[in-house]
Amino acid sequence: MPTISKKGHDMPASPIRKLVPYAEEAIKNGKSIYHLNIGQPDIKTPEVALNAVKKNDIEILSYSRSEGSDTYRKKLAKYYNGHNINVTYEDIIVTTGASEALLFLFSSTMDPGDEVIISEPFYANYIAFSTASGVKVVPAVCDINDNFALPSVKAFEKLITPKTKAILICNPGNPTGYLYSKEEIEQLAALAVKHDLFLVADEVYREFVYDGHKHHSIMEETNIDEHAVVIDSVSKRYSMCGARVGCLVTKNKLVRETFLKFAQARLSPPTYAQIASEAALDTPQSYFDEVIAEYVGRRDLLIKELNTIKGIKVAKPKGAFYCIVELPIKNADHFAKWLLEEFHINNETVMVAPADGFYSTPGIGANQIRIAYVLDKESLIKAVYILKEALKVYKD
Missing domain, CATH: 3.90.1150.10 (Aspartate Aminotransferase, domain 1)
Structure with a gap:
């Protein structure tokens, strides 16, 4: 058998x-x-997103570009600029959900046997993506008794080995709801630069921040353009889980070029879902x-x-x-x-x-x-x- x-x-x-x-x-x-x-x-789901599909007069449902449609990426870049993230549409590649973005990123930046440090507990599918890529997860264990706060920088740094390629965080966090402070982001950015690592932030919950706190993106850090990669999605932001539209955002040109080869192999993200996602960006505050x-x-x-x-x-x-x-x-x-x-x-x-x-x-x-x-x-x-x-x- x-x-x-x-x-x-x-x-x-x-x-x-x-x-x-x-x-x-x-x-x-x-x-x-x-x-x-x-x-x-x-x-x-915002009506503006649903109506963009319902009232669309497309006669041929064709492929989009492998990077995602230019109109959506340009509008998405404008959205990020409004959140103090200075990127252009060329820094963005649209994916079939954030899951595909993470899977392609693992394959683009890590070889079998390489290591990625993830604060634990973490989104369960990170294990699936690492397994599919042959990458070893090294957990930075957080404790419920400390409300899952990030370990000290010294404890975190001890986890870095010659095989470490990246640090991955989810901010705010799934499954804990933990929100990384500006100081913690700065500390992680400094570690990434010091040890020449990628700092990857899954920021799909960026809108959902409470009690007067503010979300601080890794892309707001000015000294880590070659290290920072953001993963994003429309699933939670607009209650559009079934659209399966996400994206990768990075200023690192080599990462984008490599990532794009994987994106080309799967052809393109879904056209109707991109239309809905583009319209969703008009959702009022x-x-x-x-x-x-x-x-x-x-x-x-x-x-x-x-x-x-x-x-x-x-x-x-x-x-x-x-x-x-x-x-x-x-x-x-x-x-x-x-x-x-x-x-x-x-x-x-x-x-x-x-x-x-x-x-x-x-x-x-x-x-x-x-x-x-x-x-x-x-x-x-x-x-x-x-x-x-x-x-x-x-x-x-």
């Missing part, structure tokens, strides 16, 4: 999506599920003001309700719409399955994402879950109540 590749064997299942069969079975059995497991916003106010309200309510549960620990996010919760159990993976298979209150249950899949360090996060507060407040209250009651009867 033919065998699969070692790479295929090592590829991890998504901690976010691997429980879907259990959820589908629960629904077949008549249960309703509160989905706390996936970052699919319930916020409506009032849309984001309302969305941010809604997420702040949900976050505060969620943390208040969670803190009524005996034995739990929760980190307060400053951005994005996720939080990590430590439960008084041993195995969150088993607990998540049990919730779907065996527990319900009036045929209602919850679906969570076990957090161990957001760590690469063995044994860490086994008793943690990630919650995405992308449900309305009434649903969040009900979901936390179900969690609270479930923990009273659950046996490890």
